[in-house]
Amino acid sequence: MNPCLNLSKPAARPLDTGFRAAWEHLQHFVDDAPPLGSVCLACDMRGYCPRCPAWSAMETGTLTEPVPYLCSISRERYEGMLA
Numbered sequence: 001m002n003p004c005l006n007l008s009k010p011a012a013r014p015l016d017t018g019f020r021a022a023w024e025h026l027q028h029f030v031d032d033a034p035p036l037g038s039v040c041l042a043c044d045m046r047g048y049c050p051r052c053p054a055w056s057a058m059e060t061g062t063l064t065e066p067v068p069y070l071c072s073i074s075r076e077r078y079e080g081m082l083a
């Protein structure tokens with residue numbers, strides 16, 4: 001089990017540990033996850049942005065940092081809605 005299809009870690013093995021232990025293992029990870037980073041928190045494009053913790057992890061190695069190409073996509077989405 002993983003917390004998300006796009007996060008390979010942490011991983012739990014419910015067939016070895018039991019479902020409850022596996023779930024709690026992942027729940028601790030989710031409970032301890034950092035809050036949204038300050039750049040994204042202050043971003044005007046946030047409502048148009050698909051970034052999520054897993055996407056940040058895949059692209060930046062953190063759960064919170066902006067993903068530059070998503071910033072571009074978000075800006076394009078916003079401007080496309082104005083057109």
Ligand code: SF4
Pocket residue numbers: 039040041043044045046049050051065066067068070071072074075
């Ligand atoms: S990833 Fe970029 S566009 Fe998305 S919320 Fe963060 S700073 Fe804004």
